[in-house]
Amino acid sequence: MLVPLAFKAILSKNGHVVPALLIITILVAELTAVGAIANAYMDKVVKTVEYVGLNLRSNFILITSSGEFMDYSTLEGVPLNADVAIISPELLINSIVTLGNKSVEARIRCVEPEVFSKVAGIEVKGLNDDYVVYIGRALADALNLSQGRTVWFTSENEPLRFSVKGVFKTQTPLDGEVLMGLEKAWMLRPKLKGKISLIRILVKKPYDYVGFENFEVKGLKVLCGSGLRSALNDLAEQTYRLIDVWRVIICVLILTTAYVLGLRLIEESKWECTLLRALGLSKNSVVKLIVYELLLICILGLTLGLALGVSGVYVACMLLKIVGLLEAGVRPLYTVELILKTSAYVIASTTFGGFVAVAKILKKPIALYVR
Amino acid sequence: MKVIPWRRLILIVLVTSITCTSFTLTFQLFLSAYDALVHGLSGGGLIVWDEKARTPITSVIRCEVVDFLKNVLRVESLSPEVLAPCIINGRMLMARGVDPNLFSSFEEFKVVEGRMLEPYDFHKVVLGVRAMKRLNLHLGERVTVLSVLRDVWATLDVVGVISTDSYIDDEIIVLTDVARWLRGLKNEELTIVRVSTNLSLLSPEGFKGVVAEGEVVKFEVTFPNGTKAEHVEIRVEDMVSVKALTDEWGIAYLRLPPGSYDVEFYLGGRRFKETYRVTVSGSLKIDVKLNPEFAEASSEQLSLRTPDTKMLFKMSELSAGRAEELVKRLFESELGLTEDTLKILSALTSIFTLTLSYYVTYTVVSNCKLDVALLRALGSSKRKTLSLMVSTLLKASVLGIASGLGLTMLTVYFINGLNITIIGYSVTITLNAYVLTAASLSLLICNLAGGLKALKDILGKTIAESLQSALFQQEAEHT
Numbered sequence: 001m002l003v004p005l006a007f008k009a010i011l012s013k014n015g016h017v018v019p020a021l022l023i024i025t026i027l028v029a030e031l032t033a034v035g036a037i038a039n040a041y042m043d044k045v046v047k048t049v050e051y052v053g054l055n056l057r058s059n060f061i062l063i064t065s066s067g068e069f070m071d072y073s074t075l076e077g078v079p080l081n082a083d084v085a086i087i088s089p090e091l092l093i094n095s096i097v098t099l100g101n102k103s104v105e106a107r108i109r110c111v112e113p114e115v116f117s118k119v120a121g122i123e124v125k126g127l128n129d130d131y132v133v134y135i136g137r138a139l140a141d142a143l144n145l146s147q148g149r150t151v152w153f154t155s156e157n158e159p160l161r162f163s164v165k166g167v168f169k170t171q172t173p174l175d176g177e178v179l180m181g182l183e184k185a186w187m188l189r190p191k192l193k194g195k196i197s198l199i200r201i202l203v204k205k206p207y208d209y210v211g212f213e214n215f216e217v218k219g220l221k222v223l224c225g226s227g228l229r230s231a232l233n234d235l236a237e238q239t240y241r242l243i244d245v246w247r248v249i250i251c252v253l254i255l256t257t258a259y260v261l262g263l264r265l266i267e268e269s270k271w272e273c274t275l276l277r278a279l280g281l282s283k284n285s286v287v288k289l290i291v292y293e294l295l296l297i298c299i300l301g302l303t304l305g306l307a308l309g310v311s312g313v314y315v316a317c318m319l320l321k322i323v324g325l326l327e328a329g330v331r332p333l334y335t336v337e338l339i340l341k342t343s344a345y346v347i348a349s350t351t352f353g354g355f356v357a358v359a360k361i362l363k364k365p366i367a368l369y370v371r
Numbered sequence: 372m373k374v375i376p377w378r379r380l381i382l383i384v385l386v387t388s389i390t391c392t393s394f395t396l397t398f399q400l401f402l403s404a405y406d407a408l409v410h411g412l413s414g415g416g417l418i419v420w421d422e423k424a425r426t427p428i429t430s431v432i433r434c435e436v437v438d439f440l441k442n443v444l445r446v447e448s449l450s451p452e453v454l455a456p457c458i459i460n461g462r463m464l465m466a467r468g469v470d471p472n473l474f475s476s477f478e479e480f481k482v483v484e485g486r487m488l489e490p491y492d493f494h495k496v497v498l499g500v501r502a503m504k505r506l507n508l509h510l511g512e513r514v515t516v517l518s519v520l521r522d523v524w525a526t527l528d529v530v531g532v533i534s535t536d537s538y539i540d541d542e543i544i545v546l547t548d549v550a551r552w553l554r555g556l557k558n559e560e561l562t563i564v565r566v567s568t569n570l571s572l573l574s575p576e577g578f579k580g581v582v583a584e585g586e587v588v589k590f591e592v593t594f595p596n597g598t599k600a601e602h603v604e605i606r607v608e609d610m611v612s613v614k615a616l617t618d619e620w621g622i623a624y625l626r627l628p629p630g631s632y633d634v635e636f637y638l639g640g641r642r643f644k645e646t647y648r649v650t651v652s653g654s655l656k657i658d659v660k661l662n663p664e665f666a667e668a669s670s671e672q673l674s675l676r677t678p679d680t681k682m683l684f685k686m687s688e689l690s691a692g693r694a695e696e697l698v699k700r701l702f703e704s705e706l707g708l709t710e711d712t713l714k715i716l717s718a719l720t721s722i723f724t725l726t727l728s729y730y731v732t733y734t735v736v737s738n739c740k741l742d743v744a745l746l747r748a749l750g751s752s753k754r755k756t757l758s759l760m761v762s763t764l765l766k767a768s769v770l771g772i773a774s775g776l777g778l779t780m781l782t783v784y785f786i787n788g789l790n791i792t793i794i795g796y797s798v799t800i801t802l803n804a805y806v807l808t809a810a811s812l813s814l815l816i817c818n819l820a821g822g823l824k825a826l827k828d829i830l831g832k833t834i835a836e837s838l839q840s841a842l843f844q845q846e847a848e849h850t
Binding site for chain 1: 558782
């Protein structure tokens, strides 16, 4: 019963309703248009990435700890399937490497030689058999080291002596590292016995997170080599976050409009509200009536705004293309999410703005209005 | 004299204030985002890059360019860098690979925590101060840096945090070798060289004196007796660069593998030969001077040949200039996105927003129909009534605009605190005096236009008509 009454009421107050409706319409149109243009640009970026054929899939999966180390036993929980080619546990530690009077802090990558050789493509045999290490070319140059020399590594107890079994060159950051057997590393750092830093998994085909979708161990992170996908996701998130900030600004305007409109409606409906209250209508029903009036205006504004946004942005884009300020390939892109999001923002702002205004009625007794 | 009730004036002030904030923020937000985009893809400042690349950050140039800039163009301060987009903790940002010594002497920065990189810090990373906050990382933490362009990663330890008061604060700093790995470049390749020099030196005009393979350098030689030689030329083959420094002599830089080289040149039909020895791979400097004995010969042509050498880069492939300008041109050609496009879109948005202010003023003044009619009935002239109303409106508008500007500043402070980013670079909103002035003036005009339109409607009628209409409306409202 209240909805038709509210509809009749707004028709009788068109003097104030029309400007407010116009403002809400225009603001909704703005929200829709900007969202559609942002969608269009994001779509263009993704399509360009796909077009140039950049790899969105990866050959490796990396399991790291959110802390510095994880238990070696974590390996047992790694899901094995036909696509997993190699699993390489690695421990990364920093140690002072001393050669004669020269000392340098270096990264030591402690590995299981057999699997690491396959993963990295470097022959590092016999790392666990004796006190030997392999040294990367860049580090070897820095220390003026060569095969067969002896180096000292600081340990928790006393420095340990290792012999350089080989110098490798990979043109990767490994060239600045020392490769050591995992068992020997645990001797160098007894406190880290049974610990590793990461698990490197090489897959046969480049799949994303193959079999790892449900791999969840507390404190572990699964990383897929495809940084491009993460980058695109983050890019979209950053763009939409920026637009969301602007949406809030526009929504404050809509809220203000709704508040002003609410105040005007109450001002104009004072007499009828009082009459309705005196006739026995509850406070809640009167409030509902005003809110329905507001919501009707809002829904009307939303509908008109969406229509204006869709058509307006097409016209604007066309004009910008004609004057050469916009590329021909960019077309506004409307999604269900965009429409729903805009609607939700607008309805929330209008309802809130209206409620603030309507709340004033509840505070005053009927007698005051009648007087 | 109060003409418009204060409650209604407050409405004008409130709406003007909010409209002003919306107007300025819409402009500033989009323009600041554009700036962040430009900085993000530019690499920053005055740069030398590969002209074939679509953006400076996708450029690939040879390391020898650094020698060329130092030795030929005499650029004293430069920083060869490799830029590699990467992912840390799911966030995209730029890894800037630097030579720590050159970077430290080129860029002014403050070490906030820890220390700066050192030449052999292969597994260390220094964070820009804003990147540290965004990634929520701390000194001593170990991070896994995923490459965006390749299927690779690097595990690095955070050793320091720096502040540069520039877009570099949003980046991470690593050694060039690490950045090359993430980017997929070879050992002898770079992305850009940032330089600090006279821009004209790096302009196409500045490169004019520098020639590439296959080109011919013409020397104007003046002999001791004052006559000028004709057709004295050096044919450049397989050289890095040759720059004619004076009219009488030139210096050739050649990059050769170690060994001995016979350099032959001819003048006036006579063959001359000299042997140069290169001990390490690098530049071989040959001073090409005209010996006085050649003066007697009618010099025709001087050619310089170096056997079995390889050209490493061509000058024509290099470009230099303000990185930001290059990216702006790219945005315009590739995306059709310019600062003007954004300004037009923001202006369109703001025009819609201004209608709110216009209609509120119009409605408020229209509601003062009875007050105006009464004033007129009491003997106030049209002009007097108009000036009274306009001055009241003006005061309310100015108050609204002032509070709007204050609200804008507060909102900007708040939004900047949110650390909004675009392609990994912070969108820092700065207040632009032109935008603030445009917002203030347009709001003032809109408010006055709305008020005057309403007044025109009221004052267009006779006093009796106005009174009758106002009283009738009031009566109608109450019944």
